[in-house]
Amino acid sequence: MLLQKERQQVREYCIKMFERGLTIGTSGNISVFNRNEELYAISPSDMDYYEVKDEDVVIMDINGNVVDGKQRPSSEFRTHQIFYQNREDVNSVIHNHAKAATAVSCLYKDVPPIHEMIIVNGGDEIITSPFTKSGGQELADVVFKTMGERNGILVGSHGMVTVGADVGEALFIAEEMEFVCDIYLKTAPIGGAKILTHEDVVYYK
Numbered sequence: 044m045l046l047q048k049e050r051q052q053v054r055e056y057c058i059k060m061f062e063r064g065l066t067i068g069t070s071g072n073i074s075v076f077n078r079n080e081e082l083y084a085i086s087p088s089d090m091d092y093y094e095v096k097d098e099d100v101v102i103m104d105i106n107g108n109v110v111d112g113k114q115r116p117s118s119e120f121r122t123h124q125i126f127y128q129n130r131e132d133v134n135s136v137i138h139n140h141a142k143a144a145t146a147v148s149c150l151y152k153d154v155p156p157i158h159e160m161i162i163v164n165g166g167d168e169i170i171t172s173p174f175t176k177s178g179g180q181e182l183a184d185v186v187f188k189t190m191g192e193r194n195g196i197l198v199g200s201h202g203m204v205t206v207g208a209d210v211g212e213a214l215f216i217a218e219e220m221e222f223v224c225d226i227y228l229k230t231a232p233i234g235g236a237k238i239l240t241h242e243d244v245v246y247y248k
């Protein structure tokens with residue numbers, strides 16, 4: 044089967060994402076890029092994560108053509124492939140509607156450095172893209188531009204996108220961003236968290 048390893052990773056990490064409370068229902072999507080083949084495996088659109096089989100994971104080229112797979116690809120495939128087209132350090136993209144991250148994405152406020160794990164997104168703050176209607180090239184362009192050289196951002200009034208050298212890293216960043224957004228929301232009503240300095244958070248890793 045074409046890109047069997049990547050298909051399996053997409054399927055397994057979608058379940059991990061769901062079980063770790065990072066998304067609900069069928070929302071969210073994961074892709075894994077095979078740089079040698081210039082093809083990526085992406086989760087199918089509108090399928091229960093527990094019902095997805097390896098053959099349901101869709102294989103696409105980086106120009107958006109379906110190469111293999113029985114299902115329709117995630118409607119956000121353009122937001123995945125723009126990173127494979129333009130960033131050599133990215134081999135996996137995750138998008139989800141994690142609750143705390145999505146709540147913060149609706150505030151359009153940068154999350155300041157309140158915890159050392161914030162640094163995994165690639166900056167001292169967690170930033171949010173401008174609002175863009177989902178499902179098209181415009182969202183892909185806005186997400187890519189907002190991301191810059193970071194590894195994770197909030198998508199305005201929508202959720203989060205993270206990228207990584209592999210799918211494990213992309214999920215790790217998603218979990219930590221959700222954690223920091225949750226702490227931000229929990230502390231906000233009681234005066235807000237202490238803001239740390241760049242030096243306080245920069246030495247992580």
Ligand SMILES: [Zn+2]
Nearest residue numbers: 071139201202
């Ligand atoms: Zn979404």
